[in-house]
Structure formats: structure tokens, C-alpha cells
Amino acid sequence: MLATDQKLTEHDLSAMSRRVLAMREAVFAEWEKDVRRLVHGAQDILHPILMNTLPVFYDNIVEALTPSHPRARATSNTDVAGAHGNERARMTHYGPEQVIHEYQIFRDAFSRVADERGVALSRAEWAIVNDSINCAVRESVKKFTAMHDTFRHRLAASLSHDMRNPLSVVVSGARLLTLAPQPERTPLIAQKILDNGKRLAAMIEELLEAFSFHRGQKLPLALAQFDVLELARTVCAEVNENQVVPCAVSGVSVTGYWCENSMRRAIENLTTNAVKYGDGAGIHVHVDTAHERMLLSVHNTGNPISMEHRGRIFEYLRREGGNIQEGWGIGLPFVQSVAESHGGSVAVDSSAATGTTFLIDVPVDCRPFVDDEHAAAPARPA
Numbered sequence: 296m297l298a299t300d301q302k303l304t305e306h307d308l309s310a311m312s313r314r315v316l317a318m319r320e321a322v323f324a325e326w327e328k329d330v331r332r333l334v335h336g337a338q339d340i341l342h343p344i345l346m347n348t349l350p351v352f353y354d355n356i357v358e359a360l361t362p363s364h365p366r367a368r369a370t371s372n373t374d375v376a377g378a379h380g381n382e383r384a385r386m387t388h389y390g391p392e393q394v395i396h397e398y399q400i401f402r403d404a405f406s407r408v409a410d411e412r413g414v415a416l417s418r419a420e421w422a423i424v425n426d427s428i429n430c431a432v433r434e435s436v437k438k439f440t441a442m443h444d445t446f447r448h449r450l451a452a453s454l455s456h457d458m459r460n461p462l463s464v465v466v467s468g469a470r471l472l473t474l475a476p477q478p479e480r481t482p483l484i485a486q487k488i489l490d491n492g493k494r495l496a497a498m499i500e501e502l503l504e505a506f507s508f509h510r511g512q513k514l515p516l517a518l519a520q521f522d523v524l525e526l527a528r529t530v531c532a533e534v535n536e537n538q539v540v541p542c543a544v545s546g547v548s549v550t551g552y553w554c555e556n557s558m559r560r561a562i563e564n565l566t567t568n569a570v571k572y573g574d575g576a577g578i579h580v581h582v583d584t585a586h587e588r589m590l591l592s593v594h595n596t597g598n599p600i601s602m603e604h605r606g607r608i609f610e611y612l613r614r615e616g617g618n619i620q621e622g623w624g625i626g627l628p629f630v631q632s633v634a635e636s637h638g639g640s641v642a643v644d645s646s647a648a649t650g651t652t653f654l655i656d657v658p659v660d661c662r663p664f665v666d667d668e669h670a671a672a673p674a675r676p677a
Contacts, residue, residue, distance in 0.1 A: 297585055298354040299373045299644035300366070301594040301652045303545070309361040314414050316357045318405075319350065321412075323586070325404040326397075334396050336388045343587035343658040344386050348379045348640055349401070350585045351656065356427050360420055365648035369427035370434055373644035374605060378656070380435030382640045384442035386664065391436050398432045461491035514636040516554035516665055523589060524548045524582045526555065530562045531580055540575050542566060546582030549589045551659035553637055561633040562591070564626035565653050569595035572651070588639070589659050596650040605643060630655070638664025 296302050296316070305313050327345060330337045337345065355369035370376050383389050405424065409416060416424065468488040472481065524546055531542035562580070569578040573595030583590045600608060609631040630653070634641040639657025658664055 296354050296357070297351045297583060297590060298358050299351055299375050299592075299642055299652055299654055300358070300646075300649040301579065301581055301592045301644075301654075302358060302649070303581060307361070307363065308357065309363075311414075311416065311420060312357045312360045314412075315360055315409075315416075316354065318408050318412060318414065319353055319357075321408045322353070322401075322404050323350065325408060326401050329400045329404060330397055333400065334393050336393060337397075340387060341658075341663060343660075344382075344638060344664065346586040346588060347382050348375050348642060348656050350588075351375055351590070351642070351654065352379065352427075352431060356424060359423050359427060360416075365646055368423055368430055370430040372599075372646040372649070373642060374434070375642040375644070375654075376431035376434035377438035378640040378642040379431070380438035381442050382635075383435070384439045385635060386638060389439075391439055394435050394439055395432055398428055398435070402428050461494040464488070464491040465495070514554075514557060514632050516557060516636055516661075518552050518662060518665065519555055520550060520552050521555050522548050522550045523553065523558065523591060526559055527562060527580045527582055527591065530559060530566060531578070533563075534566050534570070534578065539570050540573065540577055542578040542580065544580045544582070546580075547584060549582055549584045549659060551589055552662050553589075553657070554633075557633045557636070561630045561655060562593070564630050565593040565655075568626060568653075569593055569651075572600075573597040584659060587659050589655075589657055591655045592652050594650055594652040599647050600643065600645040600651060605645060608643065609641070636665070637661040 296304060305316065308316070323346065326349075327342075330345065352369050352375055355366060355371075355373065355375065358364045359366045359368050359371070366372065380394060383394050387393075402425070408414075465488050468484045468491075471477070471484055477484075524544070525548075527546075528544045531544050534540070534542040566578055566580070574597035576596045579594045581590075581592050581594070583592075609627050631641050634655050634657055637657040638661050639655065642654045642656065643651070644654070645651040
């Protein structure tokens with residue numbers, strides 16, 4: 296199971312949920328084939344980025360199909376659909392229509408595979424599937440557009456400020472040429488106007504390109520190959536040395552290319568939060584892999600994160616009552632930066648029934664998704 300609440304087995308799932316779970320790989324094989332054929336811009340997207348957080352979303356649907364599970368639909372108690380939209384905004388050239396089209400294809404692939412395998416969902420079960428997809432579309436597109444709007448406003452403000460200098464040179468040069476004839480200085484002034492006019496043109500071109508696509512702000516990463524399961528065990532051993540709450544690790548060995556220092560700090564931040572906000576019953580870190588992506592989750596029990604706070608826990612600063620308030624500290628925003636800088640996402644799932652789980656979902660080999668300007672040289676051994 297890849298669900299966002301760190302449910303790792305099929306235990307307690309209904310018979311229908313288990314049948315739908317068994318369809319997962321067939322559904323995504325159909326979905327990927329149709330997306331690459333029908334969605335503009337999907338043809339050149341590498342497999343782990345195309346899959347994104349959708350396998351996790353699928354297993355959330357599986358849980359929702361079990362009547363006794365507290366998840367009413369795949370988006371209940373989690374922001375995984377928003378994480379999908381955020382990653383689509385950062386890692387693809389998509390517009391909102393492509394995000395919607397992918398979900399439509401997902402619905403069709405799910406229905407087609409169910410028919411082929413004789414998985415006859417009841418009307419109520421189909422309502423859960425459809426409601427899950429419809430809610431995911433809304434949340435993904437909302438996050439997708441918010442991500443683009445935030446970036447555009449930031450970039451527009453920055454470039455507007457930077458454009459003042461070359462514009463000032465152009466205006467001053469033109470004014471000098473009109474005030475009095477200075478033949479000996481005319482070529483120099485004209486060259487300055489030309490050079491700064493070119494600078495302005497380049498800035499405008501950059502602005503236009505960025506308005507259609509962006510990758511957001513990324514951390515510099517020192518990429519190296521290592522086993523993230525061993526890293527998780529090291530971090531949990533340090534937690535256990537403090538004897539605050541027990542920390543356990545499970546999962547499979549996943550060796551990939553990431554920034555070890557950044558990934559370590561991200562896991563440390565999540566385990567620190569689990570200690571701080573959990574009920575002391577223990578922390579569970581789990582490592583898994585699916586579709587060339589690594590999934591690392593940190594789970595604790597205790598009071599859930601309220602719906603009001605869930606949408607802004609990754610903000611460093613937030614605005615309340617007209618005043619700037621400190622958010623959840625720099626820990627969770629840093630975790631988000633680590634996941635996004637590796638070409639992935641972070642999602643949270645929290646409810647009183649299942650506890651709180653943070654999920655880092657990134658490509659196993661992030662090298663194709665890290666720009667050269669954001670890749671730092673690995674530190675030399677002492």
C-alpha cells in the first residue's frame with residue numbers, strides 16, 4: 296500500500312478494495328499510454344515525473360472503498376492532490392487543461408480495466424471513485440494556478456525593479472541627444488542606448504518565458520548515490536538515543552541519487568515534528584518505491600492537524616488579521632524545498648483515526664530533474 300496515511304498492508308481492506316488494488320499497475324499502464332498519446336506536452340516527460348503522486352492517490356481511493364475506513368474519498372484528510380498540481384506547475388509545461396485531461400484519462404482507464412477484469416463496482420462505490428477524482432481535479436488545479444500566480448507576481452516585481460536601471464540609461468541618453476549637438480559623443484551615447492535596449496528586450500523575453508513556465512526556487516544540491524533506508528535508520532537511531540519516543544524504520548532498500556545532507560535534514564525535521572506534536576506513542580518511518588519514485592513517510596499518532604492549518608503548514612510566514620505571523624517554523628518549509636528541489640513533492644495526511652503522516656515523494660534518480668545551476672559539487676571527504 297502506498298496510501299498517504301502509511302497503511303502498509305491490505306489488512307482490514309474490503310474485498311472490493313483488494314480487487315481494485317490489484318488493478319493498480321494495469322490502470323497506470325493504460326493511463327500512461329493514453330496520456331502520452333492524447334495530452335499535449337506529455338510525450339517528452341520522463342516516467343517518474345509523469346507518474347507524480349498519482350499511485351498514492353490511487354491507493355487512497357482503495358482505502359475509501361472500504362466502508363470501515365475513515366477516508367470518505369481519496370482527498371480526505373490529505374493534500375496529495377494539491378501536491379500533484381504543485382508538481383505539475385513546477386516540473387512540466389502544462390496548463391490547467393492538461394491537468395484536467397489527465398484526470399479524465401485516469402477515470403477512463405480505471406473504468407476500462409475494471410470492465411476487462413470483471414470488477415463490478417456498485418453505484419455507491421463508483422460514486423466514491425468519481426467524487427475522489429472530481430475533488431482531486433479541483434484541488435490540483437487550484438494549487439497549480441496558485442503556484443503559477445505566486446511565481447509570476449514574484450518574478451514581475453523582481454524584473455520590474457531590475458528594468459529601472461537600463462530604462463534610466465536609455466531615457467538619459469535620449470535626453471542628452473536632444474539637448475545639444477555633441478557629434479563626438481553621439482556614437483558613445485547611441486551605443487549605450489542600444490546596449491541597454493537589448494538588456495530590456497532580454498528581460499522582457501525572460502518575463503514572457505517565465506509567465507508560461509517556471510520551475511520555482513530550488514536548493515543547491517550535492518548529488519550522490521546512497522541508500523535512503525540506511526539514512527532513515529541512522530536518523531531514527533539518533534532519535535532513539537535521546538530516549539524521548541521510540542522511532543522505528545521499515546521498508547525496502549532504495550538506492551538512488553539525492554543530496555544526502557538535504558535529505559537527512561528533511562527526515563530530521565519530520566521526526567522532530569513527530570516528537571513535538573505526537574502523543575509519545577512512537578514514530579514510524581517507512582521507505583518504499585513505485586514507478587521510479589522513492590516514497591519516504593514519517594508517521595505519528597496524536598492530535599491531528601486541523602483542516603484550517605493543513606493548507607499552510609509549509610508556509611514560513613503567514614498573514615492573520617492583517618499581521619504577519621510566524622508559521623510552523625522553518626522545518627516544514629525546508630522539507631518542502633528539499634522535495635521540490637529533487638523534482639518531487641511532499642504531502643500530509645492527518646486525521647484523528649489514522650494519525651499524521653508526512654510523505655516525501657521524489658524520483659529515485661533526480662539527476663535529470665536538477666538544473667546544473669542548482670547542482671553543487673559533492674563535498675570532499677575530510
